[in-house]
Amino acid sequence: MTSTPAELPESVVLAEGEGGLPVVRVATAVATGEVYLHGAHVTAWTPAGSDPVIWMSGESRFTPGEAIRGGIPICFPWFGAGREPGLAPPPHGFARLAGWRLLGAEERDGEVTVTLRLTDADTAGVKAAAAWPHPFTATYAVTFGRELTVALTVENTGDAEISFEEALHTYLAVADVRTTAVQGLDGATYLDKAPGAGPDHVTQEGDVTFTEETDRVYASSGTVVVVDGGSGRRIGIAKEGSANTVVWNPWVDKAAAMPDFGDDEWPAMVCVETANALDDAVVLAAGQRHTMTARYTVTR
């Protein structure tokens, strides 16, 4: 049974974070972590004995109306510019710009699950929400432990069919993206969104490695492993309910063009995102719900 905010376990505190934004902080013998109510944005996860796994930009803003840079942005109900005109800006939907409600938290054997919720009624003050006026309830369960599990459940609370895109846009910390590889996408087709790429899908051959701006939406439902050559760490990403894996690194020019991203920060991160985007958007009949889950495991 999830506790109410007033009954949080001792290992969980609701505090004032960066920019004065409310943040839920978790600390147990097993792991530490934090999630802001702004966007239900996970900004930290560190299993005991490990280095931080989630990357954050030193230039991130913590401002209502702006997305936090780094962590795990929730992209919903559209991805990128969206599949139809009139949605973006902002890119990636309005969920990461909205104030989510803390339903509560519970601890079990050193693992803490924090549950947050957003409904269409909560987005009245979010200008971008007007572009997608459909009744919904989004529930987000974040379990901080030896592993990190994030589960986004969307319910269609209206009486008409809805369609949406979604992504857990996770920024992972690596020693150097130039000596990092992503395993598990060999043979998968992808849409290349990097500048100058053609419109046709491409087939991945071998591991994904990084020598330039990389921005790819793979058709893949399987597990991938981020192999950090610089540190020897491996980050496994298993998932359910997701048809796409997105891999992104901005490289030099795009990093320099983002005001909330340090010019020299790009080697230290890679985004590996659990998603349902483009042709794999989710369609829900009235009353239906869908859950997309990602589970992160660190070895070494």
Ligand code: TA6
């Ligand atoms: O998921 C990759 C991507 O769509 C890239 O094209 C890049 O725009 C990135 O997301 C960051 O988007 P944001 O809106 O967070 O700056």
